[in-house]
Amino acid sequence: MAHQPYTGGCACGAVRYTTPHAPIFQNHCQCRDCQRRSGTGHGSWLTFADSADMAITGEAAHWEVAADNGNMKRHAFCPVCGTPVYLRFANAPQFIAVPAASLDEPRRFEPQALTFRVRGLPWDSIDPALQAFERMPTA
Ligand SMILES: [Zn+2]
Numbered sequence: 001m002a003h004q005p006y007t008g009g010c011a012c013g014a015v016r017y018t019t020p021h022a023p024i025f026q027n028h029c030q031c032r033d034c035q036r037r038s039g040t041g042h043g044s045w046l047t048f049a050d051s052a053d054m055a056i057t058g059e060a061a062h063w064e065v066a067a068d069n070g071n072m073k074r075h076a077f078c079p080v081c082g083t084p085v086y087l088r089f090a091n092a093p094q095f096i097a098v099p100a101a102s103l104d105e106p107r108r109f110e111p112q113a114l115t116f117r118v119r120g121l122p123w124d125s126i127d128p129a130l131q132a133f134e135r136m137p138t139a
């Protein structure tokens, strides 16, 4: 596959990631966790299927939370600037997701779907052309 690596990191540059793979899923997510973490109506994510191949530099801090569907999510953030940098899933360790705006080139984010529409807020409108799931589709 001829594409540039996906690279990005936190706001201060202490934690960086790069992966040679293309994302398998790109979504906006309106679950309560994404709302609380982002401080607004949704999170925006690129999910990669080969977490072992993502090279991460710098030391991230972690916290865990149960997703709306009960699965544990392990959030990594920069301990210096607090920016979320990646997310892993206890029940699917092969996956790793990064926030769209953490990319060095955030225009590469191409949302395909909206997840957890059921939690959407009336002031957070998402492109109605996107495929929408009431919750998280099973991988
Ligand atoms: Zn940082």
Ligand SMILES: [Zn+2]
Residues within 6 Å of the ligand: 029, 030, 031, 032, 033, 034, 035, 043, 116
């Ligand atoms: Zn979410």
